Amino acid sequence: MSLLYPSAGLATLDSRARDIFRRVVETYLETGEPVGSHAIQKAGVQLSSASIRNTMQQLTLAGLLASPHTSAGRAPTHAGLRLFVDGLLEVGDIGQEERREIDARLAGMGHSHGANVEEALETASSLLSGLAGGAGIVASPVREAGVRHVEFVALGRDQALAVLVADDGTVENRLMPLSAGVTPSTLQEASNFLNHRLKGRLLVDARQEMRTEVDMARRELDEAAARLVEQGLAAWSGSGERDRNLIVRGRGNLLQDARASEDLERVRVLFDDLEQKEQLIGLLDDVGEAQGVRIYIGAETRLFSLSGSAVIAAPYMSGRQRVLGAIGVIGPARLNYARVIPLVDYTARVLGRILDGQET
Missing domain, CATH: 3.30.390.60 (Heat-inducible transcription repressor hrca homolog; domain 3)
Structure with missing residues (x-):
């Protein structure tokens, strides 16, 4: 089997390599731990440990997997995560329980005369932080009165x-x-x-x-x-x-997720990054130029290149499809993308409806 570097895409992987790669990434995202050949066998791959290790080694040489420290297991690189997210990730719909919680805490604000934009943004950021893990971030809209x-x-x-x-x-x-x-x-x-x-x-x-x-x-x-x-x-x-505000909620989640001293150092760097208000607002404004959810992993953003963090964000829009701002989640690169993406998307849509109603 001949593998090229990640920029060549999934087309360079044969069916065995693609299956093993997908299982390694999914297991890693679920556990946060490097994945060994025995774990892949338990996941249902009918190959010997030696064959699996050989394929994982070739995926490592291709830049899609890495072996952290002295562990025998493998974890996806940021390039591998990007390839997985773009080509193999299966994103479902938001769960009914989560939908009900967002509607109960956020959608109800649209009917409250006492609620203001700041309250809605803070509630949305806290909701995402609690449901998705990581830190919830939201940039307030640019004031656009005539x-x-x-x-x-x-x-x-x-x-x-x-x-x-x-x-x-x-x-x-x-x-x-x-x-x-x-x-x-x-x-x-x-x-x-x-x-x-x-x-x-x-x-x-x-x-x-x-x-x-x-x-x-x-x-x-x-x-x-x-x-x-x-x-x-x-x-x-x-x-x-x-005059715009940047609201960040759930920094404590980032500490809870740190598993070792090197993780704590990355969190410390991330905390410093989260203080860069103008750069964060600029990143969220870039999200507004896209249709739907955008994902940044590690060095894809200069701001989070040192902490190796991931950002999942989506624009919130008015009923006339005018972008008001953007909301998202920041966390380690091992975020549960399949779960967080629909959470961010749904929260952004509900927030847009609320703020649009308050503008009119």
């Missing part, structure tokens, strides 16, 4: 306040420098220009289009007013993301 009014207010000779009032009543004030010679009429001209083009629009949707409109501003306005327009857009455009 623009009601914008204005530039002089605070002195060299400083102004850029004020944005949103349709939901929130107000963003950003200090910005003023160029020499800017007059009250210049401030008013820049305010009028932006009010005409932004009123009623979602700022998050207008970002790309406004780049062209800033170029138009340079032709329609004097240079000082055009600079104000550009500075104002720069000051406001990132505010919704800066």
Whole structure:
């Protein structure tokens, strides 16, 4: 039997190698321990221990399995886990008991006037952590209220306040420098220009289009007013993301799952990773670009390459299929993918329905 490296895919494995590989990974994910030839025999493979060991050795040479420490057993590498998840994993539906628990604790919030977005996100994160193990993570939605009014207010000779009032009543004030010679009429001209083009629009949707409109501003306005327009857009455009929350629940599950000193060190590194708010939100925002659940294993994300963790996440959407945010589970690479994937998917769909109802 000739095996190529994992990038070549399952097509390089014959039926015996594929069967043994699948059983090794499934057993490892169930027990968290390296798998030996005797365990594969007990799983129903009608081959001698020597034949099984020979196949496992070839899978190891192909980069799909590894032998941790001095153990005679094998465990899947991150590349092997990726191959298994993409080509051999059988994902069923969420269990009825789990569905009922999610509906009872989360779906009921959609009918409670006292529940707010933060409560819904915290409940969803805690639910996933408890049901799936690992840590539950969720990024709050980008606030996307339409623009009601914008204005530039002089605070002195060299400083102004850029004020944005949103349709939901929130107000963003950003200090910005003023160029020499800017007059009250210049401030008013820049305010009028932006009010005409932004009123009623979602700022998050207008970002790309406004780049062209800033170029138009340079032709329609004097240079000082055009600079104000550009500075104002720069000051406001990132505010919704800066104010976003990242909710992480269930860190204790990661400690409970640590089995040895090297596991504890990986958990310590993972705890440090979980403090990287902006990077985590960026990862979850990338999830929003996909349809359905996304899975990252080990070094597939720079953030979790050292801890060797896995992330299973899915976007939660409005009824109009607009991505609001993403929710997921972080844990060791030996997560129970077949069980966690439908949990994440269902929780994301319920959360989307709740938040969509609160937006309307």
